[in-house]
Amino acid sequence: MADVEKQQEQARVDDVITKIKSTETSLEAKIAEAKTDEKRINDNFYNDVRLNVGSYESMMDTALSIRQQQQMLNERNNSWRHSAQQLDVLQRLEKTPYFARIDFKEDKAKAAETIYIGLSSFTDGNDHFLIYDWRAPISSIYYDGNLGRVTYQTPDGEQAVDIELKRQFLIADGKIETMFDTQETIGDQMLMEVLGERADTKMKSIVTTIQREQNKIIRDTTARLLFVQGAAGSGKTSAIMQRVAYLLYRYRGNLSSSQVIMFSPNQLFNDYVSNVLPELGEQNMVQLTYYQYAARRIPSLKVEDLFTQFEKNETAIDKRINQLKGSLAFFKATQAYAKGLGKTGMRFRDIKLRNEVFIDHERIAKTYYKYNANYRLGNRLNATKEELLKYFGHRVDSEMKAKWVSEFIQNLDDEGMRKWYGNHPRNFENGDKEFRFLARRVVTSAFDSVRRGVVRNHFLNIKAQYIDFLRQVPQYINLQQFNLTEEDWQLSVNQVLAQLRQKQITSADVTPYLYLYDLMTGKHGDRDIRYMFIDEIQDYTPYQLSFLKFSFPNARFTLLGDLNQAIFTQESSHSLLKELATMFTPEETHVVQLTQSYRSTQQITDFTKAILHNGEAVNAFDRQGELPNVVLAQSEAKLLSVVQQQLALNTQAKRVTAIITKTLPESQALYEQLHAQGEKVTLIRSENQRLAAGTIIVPSYLAKGLEFDAIIAWQVTAANYGADDERQLLYTIASRAMHRLTILAQGELSPLLADVPTTAYALKQLD
Ligand SMILES: Nc1ncnc2c1ncn2[C@@H]1O[C@H](COP(=O)(O)OP(=O)(O)OP(=O)(O)O)[C@@H](O)[C@H]1O
Numbered sequence: 001m002a003d004v005e006k007q008q009e010q011a012r013v014d015d016v017i018t019k020i021k022s023t024e025t026s027l028e029a030k031i032a033e034a035k036t037d038e039k040r041i042n043d044n045f046y047n048d049v050r051l052n053v054g055s056y057e058s059m060m061d062t063a064l065s066i067r068q069q070q071q072m073l074n075e076r077n078n079s080w081r082h083s084a085q086q087l088d089v090l091q092r093l094e095k096t097p098y099f100a101r102i103d104f105k106e107d108k109a110k111a112a113e114t115i116y117i118g119l120s121s122f123t124d125g126n127d128h129f130l131i132y133d134w135r136a137p138i139s140s141i142y143y144d145g146n147l148g149r150v151t152y153q154t155p156d157g158e159q160a161v162d163i164e165l166k167r168q169f170l171i172a173d174g175k176i177e178t179m180f181d182t183q184e185t186i187g188d189q190m191l192m193e194v195l196g197e198r199a200d201t202k203m204k205s206i207v208t209t210i211q212r213e214q215n216k217i218i219r220d221t222t223a224r225l226l227f228v229q230g231a232a233g234s235g236k237t238s239a240i241m242q243r244v245a246y247l248l249y250r251y252r253g254n255l256s257s258s259q260v261i262m263f264s265p266n267q268l269f270n271d272y273v274s275n276v277l278p279e280l281g282e283q284n285m286v287q288l289t290y291y292q293y294a295a296r297r298i299p300s301l302k303v304e305d306l307f308t309q310f311e312k313n314e315t316a317i318d319k320r321i322n323q324l325k326g327s328l329a330f331f332k333a334t335q336a337y338a339k340g341l342g343k344t345g346m347r348f349r350d351i352k353l354r355n356e357v358f359i360d361h362e363r364i365a366k367t368y369y370k371y372n373a374n375y376r377l378g379n380r381l382n383a384t385k386e387e388l389l390k391y392f393g394h395r396v397d398s399e400m401k402a403k404w405v406s407e408f409i410q411n412l413d414d415e416g417m418r419k420w421y422g423n424h425p426r427n428f429e430n431g432d433k434e435f436r437f438l439a440r441r442v443v444t445s446a447f448d449s450v451r452r453g454v455v456r457n458h459f460l461n462i463k464a465q466y467i468d469f470l471r472q473v474p475q476y477i478n479l480q481q482f483n484l485t486e487e488d489w490q491l492s493v494n495q496v497l498a499q500l501r502q503k504q505i506t507s508a509d510v511t512p513y514l515y516l517y518d519l520m521t522g523k524h525g526d527r528d529i530r531y532m533f534i535d536e537i538q539d540y541t542p543y544q545l546s547f548l549k550f551s552f553p554n555a556r557f558t559l560l561g562d563l564n565q566a567i568f569t570q571e572s573s574h575s576l577l578k579e580l581a582t583m584f585t586p587e588e589t590h591v592v593q594l595t596q597s598y599r600s601t602q603q604i605t606d607f608t609k610a611i612l613h614n615g616e617a618v619n620a621f622d623r624q625g626e627l628p629n630v631v632l633a634q635s636e637a638k639l640l641s642v643v644q645q646q647l648a649l650n651t652q653a654k655r656v657t658a659i660i661t662k663t664l665p666e667s668q669a670l671y672e673q674l675h676a677q678g679e680k681v682t683l684i685r686s687e688n689q690r691l692a693a694g695t696i697i698v699p700s701y702l703a704k705g706l707e708f709d710a711i712i713a714w715q716v717t718a719a720n721y722g723a724d725d726e727r728q729l730l731y732t733i734a735s736r737a738m739h740r741l742t743i744l745a746q747g748e749l750s751p752l753l754a755d756v757p758t759t760a761y762a763l764k765q766l767d
Pocket of ligand 1: 191194195204206209210211214230231232233234235236237238239562598599704705706707735
């Protein structure tokens with residue numbers, strides 16, 4: 001491109017940066033002022049507040065004045081925080097003001113308009129846009145169209161324009177490093193440059209190179225359920241991070257990041273993606289794992305964690321039972337059972353006070369079932385609680401006459417009196433009234449655990465109820481359909497009972513347990529959450545998804561997954577899609593399939609996709625690299641030296657390596673050995689760790705969703721990956737590699753690699 005043109009563009013960049021800097025200066029002044037203001041209010045807080053606690057009226061006055069001061073403080077605080085956020089964005093813009101330019105015509109007869117697109121919009125003093133936010137409606141044409149006629153969505157409907165020029169820039173520290181005009185949607189050149197970079201311990205945003213299909217996901221605002229099936233490395237996770245940023249922009253003022261939740265596969269992954277939104281100038285949404293969500297709701301039980309779930313040995317019957325417990329049929333059975341509880345069968349516990357029955361379960365049951373059969377469980381429960389509290393009140397009244405109460409009050413010293421009166425004024429009409437006041441306080445306090453028990457539903461016996469439900473499941477579900485006998489089933493219920501007695505619950509039981517409890521108590525879920533994102537959807541059961549839909553009734557769902565990578569639900573993952581289809585109506589469901597894989601070189605993608613049988617489509621991106629290596633050795637010592645050699649090679653090529661083992665004990669053992677040899681490696685043993693820079697060793701189930709320059713897959717043997725249901729796991733492991741893949745096995749290689757063409761890898765057999 002002509003140098004003149006580059007100079008002109010650079011001159012514009014310089015001009016925009018000068019304007020950005022000047023806006024920064026005025027923002028800084030504004031922030032300083034708001035902060036000083038805040039400090040002044042804070043310092044004078046108690047001088048400015050009228051403190052008067054003499055009478056009730058003057059106390060109200062004081063409270064009001066405190067509230068006013070508080071409000072003033074909050075306003076100042078908000079204002080400088082908002083400005084600080086703006087400043088943060090400007091500081092980013094100052095380094096890279098924009099990455100694209102588009103020239104287009106709305107009308108053939110008119111002159112072309114030029115816009116520049118960057119991380120955020122920026123206007124000059126006259127409200128003239130110097131930079132358009134990448135999320136603005138018009139910016140969509142950068143991602144969507146080729147040159148020529150294109151249309152884009154605006155809040156007022158579709159708009160058509162003719163694109164005459166599309167120019168991309170790489171600007172660093174205010175200097176244009178490269179710029180080129182492109183015919184493509186987003187030039188391959190730019191994408192190639194980005195993809196050739198090294199992996200990082202933190203995910204990066206893809207804002208400059210979003211692909212057309214991804215743009216569809218990012219900007220979809222009409223679906224209630226947006227389902228994305230995407231091959232490994234096709235940018236599902238990247239696209240949802242961008243989508244959150246988009247939604248926060250599109251609904252600014254009406255949607256806050258706290259109304260957006262993302263369920264992710266593990267904590268390590270949360271840490272991995274934690275920089276993307278801040279990089280885009282937005283706050284992170286709420287991120288949690290399903291385990292955290294469930295465990296937080298039942299603090300009294302120990303919920304089976306990821307490690308146990310993955311490493312336990314399940315029998316074929318266990319697997320079928322879990323499949324049943326994850327099905328929609330089981331979800332419906334829970335509903336049907338709960339409905340039946342409106343007539344009979346609710347289990348109640350006595351409410352006790354110091355080991356004595358205070359309200360016995362029969363009284364509770366009688367109260368509960370005296371209401372009309374049409375009453376919903378939640379209303380029935382509330383009415384019961386009201387009634388029980390009334391009864392509690394009567395018991396307090398009669399207890400006030402007890403001898404211990406008058407003795408207690410008579411023996412109170414001044415300090416004790418003060419405590420029982422609290423803030424209550426002591427102007428009683430007569431001594432009798434005063435005594436009754438104190439007696440009520442004393443008795444209510446003595447009975448307080450009973451009142452709390454009523455309010456907090458302690459008289460419900462959820463454990464017994466859940467077991468009762470499980471026992472009755474054969475009445476609702478045909479066990480034969482799940483290839484189970486009545487005996488298999490009842491034996492499994494005994495196991496659940498034993499676990500509950502030890503205050504434990506498996507991941508297969510925790511969701512039905514919570515759902516049953518919610519139905520019993522009439523809980524309606526969290527209505528505040530507007531958007532739910534679930535990544536790695538293939539590891540969820542239809543039951544869990546239905547439960548999440550119930551728990552977040554006002555949320556729109558974006559579900560992302562790769563049916564090729566189901567590591568917990570394996571064979572049932574393909575029926576998931578069918579079951580999903582029944583959860584939302586077809587009109588409100590959008591399905592997008594991403595088949596292009598961006599993460600890995602063509603050689604790695606071709607190798608990994610050959611591991612799959614009847615898999616979902618995967619297309620390699622044309623980025624060339626080495627063939628994957630497969631090395632076989634007879635002894636572990638030999639294999640270990642191969643690891644060391646490969647690590648040295650990778651380091652030399654400035655590639656960071658992750659060694660992935662199947663299980664945690666294997667990771668630990670390998671770590672010990674490498675460590676003893678003086679290798680610098682970090683063992684990732686729990687999801688609560690952070691990803692370290694340098695070589696890491698990680699068990700397979702923690703590597704979900706992550707990516708690394710180079711992968712060494714340890715012990716890909718027939719013993720470790722022999723069964724067909726480990727195919728998806730092996731695929732997941734291998735597809736983490738961006739540039740290099742090494743597969744190692746001692747003895748017999750996994751038969752799951754048998755169908756990979758021998759031309760797709762380099763084989764070395766050591767003796
Ligand atoms: N449009 C894009 N521009 C640049 N890089 C991209 C683009 N799309 C994806 N990538 C890169 O490809 C890699 C894989 O993306 P991502 O992790 O989002 O894929 P995924 O579909 O979630 O993968 P998996 O299911 O295997 O975990 C990342 O390095 C990401 O930055």
